[in-house]
Amino acid sequence: MKRRMYLATFGCQMNEYDSERMVRLMAEQDYTQTTDLEQADFILLNTCSIREKAELKVYSYLGRLRKLKEKRPDLIIGLSGCVAQQEGENLLKNVPHLDLVVGTHGVHRLPRLVEEVRRNGKQVCHIEFDYHLPTAPKIASAAGPVKAFITIMQGCDNFCAYCVVPYLRGREASRPPADILAEAEGLLAQDVREITLLGQNVNSYGHGLNPSTNFTELIERISNLEGLYRLRFTTSHPKDLSPELIRALAETKTLCEHIHLPAQSGSTRTLKSMGRKYTRENYLDRVDALRDACPEVAISTDIIVGFPGETDTDFDQTMDLLERVRFDGIYSFKYSDRPMTKASRSEDKIPDEIKSARLSTLQALQKEIILAKNKALVGTHAEVLVEGPSKRQTGQMTGRTRTNRIVNFSGTEELTGRLEQVVVLEAYANSLRGELYRPGNSPDIT
Numbered sequence: 001m002k003r004r005m006y007l008a009t010f011g012c013q014m015n016e017y018d019s020e021r022m023v024r025l026m027a028e029q030d031y032t033q034t035t036d037l038e039q040a041d042f043i044l045l046n047t048c049s050i051r052e053k054a055e056l057k058v059y060s061y062l063g064r065l066r067k068l069k070e071k072r073p074d075l076i077i078g079l080s081g082c083v084a085q086q087e088g089e090n091l092l093k094n095v096p097h098l099d100l101v102v103g104t105h106g107v108h109r110l111p112r113l114v115e116e117v118r119r120n121g122k123q124v125c126h127i128e129f130d131y132h133l134p135t136a137p138k139i140a141s142a143a144g145p146v147k148a149f150i151t152i153m154q155g156c157d158n159f160c161a162y163c164v165v166p167y168l169r170g171r172e173a174s175r176p177p178a179d180i181l182a183e184a185e186g187l188l189a190q191d192v193r194e195i196t197l198l199g200q201n202v203n204s205y206g207h208g209l210n211p212s213t214n215f216t217e218l219i220e221r222i223s224n225l226e227g228l229y230r231l232r233f234t235t236s237h238p239k240d241l242s243p244e245l246i247r248a249l250a251e252t253k254t255l256c257e258h259i260h261l262p263a264q265s266g267s268t269r270t271l272k273s274m275g276r277k278y279t280r281e282n283y284l285d286r287v288d289a290l291r292d293a294c295p296e297v298a299i300s301t302d303i304i305v306g307f308p309g310e311t312d313t314d315f316d317q318t319m320d321l322l323e324r325v326r327f328d329g330i331y332s333f334k335y336s337d338r339p340m341t342k343a344s345r346s347e348d349k350i351p352d353e354i355k356s357a358r359l360s361t362l363q364a365l366q367k368e369i370i371l372a373k374n375k376a377l378v379g380t381h382a383e384v385l386v387e388g389p390s391k392r393q394t395g396q397m398t399g400r401t402r403t404n405r406i407v408n409f410s411g412t413e414e415l416t417g418r419l420e421q422v423v424v425l426e427a428y429a430n431s432l433r434g435e436l437y438r439p440g441n442s443p444d445i446t
Helices: 013-027 052-064 066-071 082-087 089-094 107-120 165-169 177-189 215-223 243-251 268-274 280-293 312-325 352-375
Strands: 003-009 031-033 042-047 076-081 100-102 124-126 147-151 194-198 230-234 258-260 298-305 329-334 381-389 396-400 406-410 419-427 432-436
Touching (some): 013 031, 013 107, 013 147, 042 052, 042 082, 052 066, 052 076, 076 107, 082 089, 082 100, 089 124, 100 107, 107 124, 147 177, 177 194, 177 215, 194 215, 215 230, 243 280, 268 280, 268 312, 280 312, 298 312, 298 352, 329 352, 352 419, 381 432, 406 419
Parallel strands (some): 003 042, 042 076, 076 100, 147 194, 194 230, 258 298, 298 329, 406 432
Antiparallel strands (some): 381 396, 396 406, 419 432
16 A cells, blocks of 8 residues: 655755655655645655745744644654754754654665654654765656756855855765766656756866766757757856856757846955855956847846845945846845854844845845836747646646746646747736737737
């Protein structure tokens, strides 16, 4: 009889990919996935601690599972990912109803660890670093019917002052290109049409591999695979953005004209405190180079407000960066202390009310920018990869442009996985509304 697994994923795309791997591994042990907590034999929370808010959500979720465990003592509850790696044995001491803690390097051991808990009835913790990079899966799996992620490397060597990733995911290690290509081919054989390559800093992919290779060479090899419509990647560190990668964005047919290039701040002084290893001017030079080579490129970014020591002048420079670059999207956050990081030991912390005010000001400006950019698209045609039905409106399909903008339009599910031309009719801050373009139709544009 098959057992049932309930999986909740918190945080980034890296975690979504790890969750897919764990579902596949447990499926080989006769576990099926369920969306019903009450029916689950095994509940796993795959966690993120990059931001304090995500970590707090995990503890709240764990608290809600206590009564379920009391009602069903045989239920196994596990925690994986960054919070697991960070807290280790302390989690088992502080959360008695938790059975299993699996760190960032223990994904491949999950079936054995679950079986150990089931067999012995004792809590288990595995947080050792063993750098077991994923190999091509026996059965490929996708994030949806159309799109999929592939992790090409793990860890990070940059040690930015605010970031806990090197401590929780370890030092940088790249997967062999043959494994990555085999996984991509498996996904494409299942009608996946868009692949996103994942890494903490994809620009430094290939260091230490023998024979040597680099990220641009990997892109060239994947971009030629049969059945691939679109290729994306994230995340790029500005200090490592090479002329070759910029040229690839302009010249590689399947590589989408979109790059996520985290700035974090517009102040050179703050960037130095963050340990980012580039200046404001360096960043702007890279933006200019991207737009010179590929004028249609969309650039998104990350911004942290209220980093220790950030002055009003520093924040004004970040606001000016938004005005000058006019990003196509931002992920913005208030600074929060993360364990083990250099910034957490800083004495010149910014009061929360100031951080909140700065974040609101920044987000208001960005909303104006992206709304203006989206309105400029009204009346134009956009190539959309149809991802499936809209979750918000019946009878609507949804997809993304090559520049990563969400477009909703009337259509049927048979369009899923196809590239369609859509006429943009209306623009909002977070999406576009359109109508399928067919020769001879003239949709009303508002």
